[in-house]
Amino acid sequence: MSNIKKAFQNGKAFIPFITCGDPDLSTTEAAVKQAVKNGADLIELGIPFSDPTAEGPVIQGANIRALKNGIDTDMIFDFVRKLREDVTIPLVFMTYANVVFSYGAEKFISTCADVGIDGLILPDIPFEEKEEFQPFCKKYGVDLISLIAPTSSNRIGMIAKEAEGFIYLVSSLGVTGVRNEINTDLETIVSTIRENTDVPCAIGFGISTPEQAKNMATVADGVIVGSAIVKFLEKYGKNAAEHIGEYVRTMKDAVNTCM
Amino acid sequence: MTNPKGRFGIHGGQYIPETLMNAVIELEEAYNYYKNSPEFNQELTDLFNDYAGRPSRLYFAQKLTRELGGAKIYLKREDLNHTGAHKINNVLGQALLAKKMGKKRLIAETGAGQHGVATATAAALMDMECVVFMGEEDTRRQALNVYRMKLLGAEVIPVKTGTATLKDAVSEAMREWTSRISDTHYCLGSVMGPHPFPTIVRDFQSVISKEIKEQMLQKEGRLPDAVIACVGGGSNAIGSFYHFIEDKSVRLIGCEAAGRGIDTFETAATISTGKLGIFHGMKSYFCQDDNGQIAPVYSISAGLDYPGVGPEHAYLHDIGRAEYVAITDDEAVNAFEYLSRTEGIIPAIESSHALAYAMKAAPEMDKDKIIVVTVSGRGDKDCAAIARYRGENIYE
Numbered sequence: 001m002s003n004i005k006k007a008f009q010n011g012k013a014f015i016p017f018i019t020c021g022d023p024d025l026s027t028t029e030a031a032v033k034q035a036v037k038n039g040a041d042l043i044e045l046g047i048p049f050s051d052p053t054a055e056g057p058v059i060q061g062a063n064i065r066a067l068k069n070g071i072d073t074d075m076i077f078d079f080v081r082k083l084r085e086d087v088t089i090p091l092v093f094m095t096y097a098n099v100v101f102s103y104g105a106e107k108f109i110s111t112c113a114d115v116g117i118d119g120l121i122l123p124d125i126p127f128e129e130k131e132e133f134q135p136f137c138k139k140y141g142v143d144l145i146s147l148i149a150p151t152s153s154n155r156i157g158m159i160a161k162e163a164e165g166f167i168y169l170v171s172s173l174g175v176t177g178v179r180n181e182i183n184t185d186l187e188t189i190v191s192t193i194r195e196n197t198d199v200p201c202a203i204g205f206g207i208s209t210p211e212q213a214k215n216m217a218t219v220a221d222g223v224i225v226g227s228a229i230v231k232f233l234e235k236y237g238k239n240a241a242e243h244i245g246e247y248v249r250t251m252k253d254a255v256n257t258c259m
Numbered sequence: 260m261t262n263p264k265g266r267f268g269i270h271g272g273q274y275i276p277e278t279l280m281n282a283v284i285e286l287e288e289a290y291n292y293y294k295n296s297p298e299f300n301q302e303l304t305d306l307f308n309d310y311a312g313r314p315s316r317l318y319f320a321q322k323l324t325r326e327l328g329g330a331k332i333y334l335k336r337e338d339l340n341h342t343g344a345h346k347i348n349n350v351l352g353q354a355l356l357a358k359k360m361g362k363k364r365l366i367a368e369t370g371a372g373q374h375g376v377a378t379a380t381a382a383a384l385m386d387m388e389c390v391v392f393m394g395e396e397d398t399r400r401q402a403l404n405v406y407r408m409k410l411l412g413a414e415v416i417p418v419k420t421g422t423a424t425l426k427d428a429v430s431e432a433m434r435e436w437t438s439r440i441s442d443t444h445y446c447l448g449s450v451m452g453p454h455p456f457p458t459i460v461r462d463f464q465s466v467i468s469k470e471i472k473e474q475m476l477q478k479e480g481r482l483p484d485a486v487i488a489c490v491g492g493g494s495n496a497i498g499s500f501y502h503f504i505e506d507k508s509v510r511l512i513g514c515e516a517a518g519r520g521i522d523t524f525e526t527a528a529t530i531s532t533g534k535l536g537i538f539h540g541m542k543s544y545f546c547q548d549d550n551g552q553i554a555p556v557y558s559i560s561a562g563l564d565y566p567g568v569g570p571e572h573a574y575l576h577d578i579g580r581a582e583y584v585a586i587t588d589d590e591a592v593n594a595f596e597y598l599s600r601t602e603g604i605i606p607a608i609e610s611s612h613a614l615a616y617a618m619k620a621a622p623e624m625d626k627d628k629i630i631v632v633t634v635s636g637r638g639d640k641d642c643a644a645i646a647r648y649r650g651e652n653i654y655e
Contacts, residue, residue: 051553060420073551098537098553101535101537148277151277175437
């Protein structure tokens with residue numbers, strides 16, 4: 001059974017995203033621990049990429065800060081191995097195909113399993129290209145997370161049927177980043193997903209306020225927040241962890257109101 | 260088995276966000292329909308001939324040939340096309356296709372500005388909105404083309420991220436496309452990106468080799484011994500090669516930008532220095548570091564300043580059908596000046612990379628051999644930059 005399921009057994013899940021090494025790994029460690037302490041159910045750890053084409057300016061900034069400080073893939077694996085001494089909630093990596101491909105897909109995915117990573121989100125790997133990594137994910141028990149977008153329409157069933165871990169439902173068109181309004185008809189998409197799979201579904205992209213989180217949690221099984229958290233790192237740098245902790249608490253409380 | 264769609268050997272594919280999948284599928288279906296439509300093809304041929312000025316000339320460069328003292332050199336004059344480069348071939352095709360698909364807005368990336376100008380031109384002609392993404396560094400290197408695009412009614416958005424060059428302009432255009440799909444077509448400028456772009460762009464550019472073949476048979480009664488073209492993403496090169504791929508006697512030579520040299524970090528020679536990777540929607544060769552981070556490449560030529568290469572070129576390289584060589588800034592600038600003086604033709608700095616290789620290769624070949632060099636664009640846009648390279652400041 002996928003370890004990721006645990007994240008969805010404590011009411012609606014709250015899933016923060018943090019870029020590894022922004023601005024350094026000790027800050028990432030502090031931020032992750034604060035998030036866990038304050039109710040995060042699963043954490044998405046970003047491995048920085050030079051050209052993150054699915055990200056808006058905020059997360060692009062995090063990638064640049066982390067890479068500037070010389071972070072690399074092996075350092076992140078070592079970091080997760082150490083983090084696993086204290087952190088038991090599911091952890092997934094979010095990065096881009098070339099980071100995995102250049103490391104060697106099998107070596108990357110087996111190391112994920114070895115250090116305690118439960119899943120992998122690759123925004124530039126659609127359903128049609130998942131065979132690039134899926135066989136290794138199966139072999140080593142790492143879930144390759146499927147994304148569904150507002151434009152997926154006739155593709156939802158096909159994607160949902162083969163989904164593992166959880167489904168990442170992209171709330172809106174465009175790239176990651178805070179939005180004032182989310183207008184996609186998410187109810188319809190979620191109900192199509194439900195007709196095809198029992199795998200939980202979390203909504204991400206554009207969510208920052210407790211009210212948005214609550215609305216999204218009403219529709220789905222969990223809420224993913226990236227840019228709003230990265231903004232604390234942008235603003236407070238090495239002192240961001242406490243702020244992230246407080247924010248995670250507020251957001252987890254908000255999603256908990258719609259049990 | 261990986262996705263067989265749009266593969267050239269192991270290269271190509273569709274490595275893009277889910278948000279764009281239906282858009283590329285819709286594009287592929289529309290293209291497969293219209294490419295066999297006689298009306299569409301007639302309309303495109305009329306635009307090529309009456310608007311863009313095709314067929315472009317195949318010119319025997321007699322003086323150049325005599326001075327170099329080897330193979331006969333023909334120049335395929337894509338620089339004589341409307342808007343001054345081969346880019347218009349692809350853009351007229353894609354804009355017409357987008358129009359048929361009911362799209363009202365074209366977005367594009369541009370490096371040297373030639374593709375941006377061509378897209379702005381087609382948008383003006385076909386009554387479409389146009390937004391062009393251009394690296395901020397390139398807006399400085401190619402200020403004249405920025406003005407041309409604005410004059411044609413396009414909005415030019417300077418991209419400040421990363422190295423602020425072509426790669427970043429592509430990333431930003433992709434981001435824009437994910438945020439607005441229903442009325443917008445991404446008019447990709449080279450044989451790169453996700454399927455079906457490498458195929459569509461190649462097909463529209465293949466008019467170059469189709470004409471070279473006809474013109475060469477008419478002038479010389481035989482095929483050339485070599486076809487030489489510059490390669491950034493590789494659209495003019497694949498266009499120049501395509502109808503010769505089956506003619507094994509014709510050497511196909513792509514000239515990449517070595518920048519300050521392939522042994523330096525300031526290079527954009529992907530096949531010489533890159534390795535296999537996945538980026539900008541395709542599997543191909545990319546300049547990258549050991550962690551898969553895309554390298555900040557460099558070339559004097561904004562149009563070749565890209566860390567990847569189209570998947571069909573990667574494949575032609577793998578199977579040994581085409582050869583890829585690296586040409587430095589210095590060699591290209593020398594060729595730029597040399598062709599200007601010997602033939603009275605000022606070539607684009609991009610095309611000058613192909614000419615530089617021809618200058619090395621021709622003297623080594625017998626006089627009865629024939630080479631064709633594609634002059635992919637005109638060099639007016641480059642004069643200020645070349646003057647600066649030579650230490651002279653001129654107003655653009």
